[in-house]
Amino acid sequence: MDVTDAARSAAPPSAEDALTTLAHLLREDMDETNRVIVARMDSPVALIPRLASHLVAAGGKRLRPLLTLAAARLCGHAGRRHIGLAACVEFIHTATLLHDDVVDESELRRGQASANALFGNKASVLVGDFLFARAFSLMVEDGSLDVLRILSDASATISEGEVLQLTIQNDLSADEATYLQVIEGKTAALFAAAAEVGAVVAGRGAAEQAALRAYGHNLGVAFQLVDDALDYAADQAALGKTVGDDFREGKITLPVLLAHAAGDEAERAFWHRTIEAREQRDGDLDHAIALLARHGAIAGTIARAREYASRALDGLAPFPDGPIRRALADVVEFCVSRAR
Amino acid sequence: MDVTDAARSAAPPSAEDALTTLAHLLREDMDETNRVIVARMDSPVALIPRLASHLVAAGGKRLRPLLTLAAARLCGHAGRRHIGLAACVEFIHTATLLHDDVVDESELRRGQASANALFGNKASVLVGDFLFARAFSLMVEDGSLDVLRILSDASATISEGEVLQLTIQNDLSADEATYLQVIEGKTAALFAAAAEVGAVVAGRGAAEQAALRAYGHNLGVAFQLVDDALDYAADQAALGKTVGDDFREGKITLPVLLAHAAGDEAERAFWHRTIEAREQRDGDLDHAIALLARHGAIAGTIARAREYASRALDGLAPFPDGPIRRALADVVEFCVSRAR
Numbered sequence: 179m180d181v182t183d184a185a186r187s188a189a190p191p192s193a194e195d196a197l198t199t200l201a202h203l204l205r206e207d208m209d210e211t212n213r214v215i216v217a218r219m220d221s222p223v224a225l226i227p228r229l230a231s232h233l234v235a236a237g238g239k240r241l242r243p244l245l246t247l248a249a250a251r252l253c254g255h256a257g258r259r260h261i262g263l264a265a266c267v268e269f270i271h272t273a274t275l276l277h278d279d280v281v282d283e284s285e286l287r288r289g290q291a292s293a294n295a296l297f298g299n300k301a302s303v304l305v306g307d308f309l310f311a312r313a314f315s316l317m318v319e320d321g322s323l324d325v326l327r328i329l330s331d332a333s334a335t336i337s338e339g340e341v342l343q344l345t346i347q348n349d350l351s352a353d354e355a356t357y358l359q360v361i362e363g364k365t366a367a368l369f370a371a372a373a374e375v376g377a378v379v380a381g382r383g384a385a386e387q388a389a390l391r392a393y394g395h396n397l398g399v400a401f402q403l404v405d406d407a408l409d410y411a412a413d414q415a416a417l418g419k420t421v422g423d424d425f426r427e428g429k430i431t432l433p434v435l436l437a438h439a440a441g442d443e444a445e446r447a448f449w450h451r452t453i454e455a456r457e458q459r460d461g462d463l464d465h466a467i468a469l470l471a472r473h474g475a476i477a478g479t480i481a482r483a484r485e486y487a488s489r490a491l492d493g494l495a496p497f498p499d500g501p502i503r504r505a506l507a508d509v510v511e512f513c514v515s516r517a518r
Numbered sequence: 519m520d521v522t523d524a525a526r527s528a529a530p531p532s533a534e535d536a537l538t539t540l541a542h543l544l545r546e547d548m549d550e551t552n553r554v555i556v557a558r559m560d561s562p563v564a565l566i567p568r569l570a571s572h573l574v575a576a577g578g579k580r581l582r583p584l585l586t587l588a589a590a591r592l593c594g595h596a597g598r599r600h601i602g603l604a605a606c607v608e609f610i611h612t613a614t615l616l617h618d619d620v621v622d623e624s625e626l627r628r629g630q631a632s633a634n635a636l637f638g639n640k641a642s643v644l645v646g647d648f649l650f651a652r653a654f655s656l657m658v659e660d661g662s663l664d665v666l667r668i669l670s671d672a673s674a675t676i677s678e679g680e681v682l683q684l685t686i687q688n689d690l691s692a693d694e695a696t697y698l699q700v701i702e703g704k705t706a707a708l709f710a711a712a713a714e715v716g717a718v719v720a721g722r723g724a725a726e727q728a729a730l731r732a733y734g735h736n737l738g739v740a741f742q743l744v745d746d747a748l749d750y751a752a753d754q755a756a757l758g759k760t761v762g763d764d765f766r767e768g769k770i771t772l773p774v775l776l777a778h779a780a781g782d783e784a785e786r787a788f789w790h791r792t793i794e795a796r797e798q799r800d801g802d803l804d805h806a807i808a809l810l811a812r813h814g815a816i817a818g819t820i821a822r823a824r825e826y827a828s829r830a831l832d833g834l835a836p837f838p839d840g841p842i843r844r845a846l847a848d849v850v851e852f853c854v855s856r857a858r
Contacts, residue, residue, distance in 0.1 A: 226678065300620075304621065312674050314666070327655070337648035340644045341648065
């Protein structure tokens with residue numbers, strides 16, 4: 179039985195279990211990564227560590243640095259270089275979160291007041307820039323041009339995805355391919371790079387590197403599809419962010435595209451008013467959720483996520499069975515099972 | 519007669535002359551750099567080149583990439599690597615401008631509507647991120663870890679300077695040392711790195727590298743001191759930005775610190791109301807300018823700039839006389855003579 183079958187036939191792990199198992203397997207590496215993160219976000223300018231540690235202390239899943247650590251270990255890496263690179267990945271992620279929250283005008287992040295709500299947009303933009311620059315300084319200390327190439331290219335792709343998302347905001351004529359291009363950029367690019375970098379530090383060949391990149395990429399797409407479904411479905415406490423944010427911003431996500439495409443004239447008028455014209459009234463979010471249910475738009479989005487999850491599992495095929503490979507397979511399941 | 523004496527005894531060049539001479543000497547290099555800039559700011563996401571080219575097409579002095587090109591040629595570099603690195607320097611500068619204008623809520627940049635005023639804050643933040651990431655991709659293509667270290671460290675220092683500036687905004691208790699730390703970060707760090715990188719690509723030793731770094735650093739401090747003086751003194755058309763911006767934002771700059779320190783009780787009350795409490799009325803800017811004149815605060819700021827200009831010229835001492843060294847000396851004079 180290959181890893182794909184094993185993962186599919188196993189009882190789906192609870193959301194907590196899958197990430198907890200991975201974090202447990204990599205506990206020492208992750209503890210060390212956290213120490214590097216805290217040490218290297220420091221600055222004589224006190225506001226920088228204060229703002230950055232607000233976000234870092236709020237927790238978060240540390241999913242992306244865990245991917246780097248796990249990929250390196252899966253490839254048999256026995257050194258310490260993956261620690262610093264996992265910290266780089268988390269810095270890049272934190273920088274994008276800070277800028278995203280400014281762009282989205284979010285008030286909640288990880289269940290707490292967002293940094294921009296607490297410290298202002300200006301500080302969030304500039305501390306994001308600092309963390310991004312510091313990530314590159316850390317990579318230079320590591321000294322691998324391959325790693326620098328992978329993570330600088332990923333950073334440019336992330337921005338392209340974010341700008342494209344801004345371009346199609348409130349535009350229901352956007353198609354599914356464009357939406358996929360957005361989430362491949364804003365989310366999957368860093369998942370892919372985080373996993374690939376693990377193979378690079380381990381000195382593995384192009385095949386393993388490409389396989390782990392594919393694992394990360396497809397996991398990232400699945401993760402974002404589920405995130406976009408949860409924005410219309412989850413309860414606020416579990417999600418750690420405000421439900422309906424995407425709706426209020428008129429963000430174009432797959433659930434809305436599917437419901438809009440399947441809707442009758444009155445429904446399309448509703449979507450045009452709320453998403454394109456952004457004229458929203460009390461009860462509109464509930465009505466939107468009802469329309470998504472009527473057309474199976476949440477289920478359709480999750481089904482799409484499952485396709486990507488399956489491809490992510492294929493990326494693990496070249497690697498021998500073992501606790502890390504099993505945990506990485508479970509993480510895929512975790513990402514889609516969050517939606518239940 | 520050494521270069522310092524030569525530069526000091528020469529008739530001060532007009533502002534245009536100094537930069538025009540340098541740009542003329544390096545015309546082919548700069549043309550090629552501009553082609554790299556245009557080619558590498560491209561993206562399938564159309565808003566990115568549209569927004570970026572708005573800023574790039576608006577001109578600007580291209581002072582920072584010229585420093586890289588000039589430093590490389592001064593060191594006898596005969597290859598082409600300095601072209602791509604000059605483009606990196608301009609990308610980093612453009613990224614910081616885009617983010618600065620968001621942070622400062624500026625409406626004018628280089629005499630035109632700023633990108634954030636035209637395209638919105640969100641697009642400016644994200645396109646800034648793209649250009650920053652693209653700069654690092656370009657550096658990776660160049661392949662020098664020294665260059666990557668110098669420019670990633672400079673980028674972190676720029677952000678630290680900007681955050682520190684935000685921290686002391688509206689705070690008249692800030693001292694001159696803190697103000698200097700701000701401008702050393704937000705301006706001088708990139709001038710220093712731009713010049714140093716030129717020595718690195720030329721393969722010159724640590725002494726020349728340090729000398730050009732000192733040249734850039736001190737030029738940058740002088741440049742920013744004069745910029746801060748001009749914000750209270752220049753006419754709007756020549757400056758290409760709104761006069762009094764710093765005053766309206768309550769920005770702590772040396773002219774204000776000097777006038778506040780020398781002021782009587784009534785004057786200090788004026789500065790506290792306008793800068794700390796930001797209660798500003800019609801006529802306040804004119805009154806502020808009158809107070810600066812009364813205490814010689816503009817002249818004092820320019821005198822400080824001249825000290826740094828002199829140190830910048832010292833950085834050229836290790837290099838043999840020639841047209842590029844003379845042009846670099848004239849650029850120093852240009853930077854301080856703008857204030858007249």
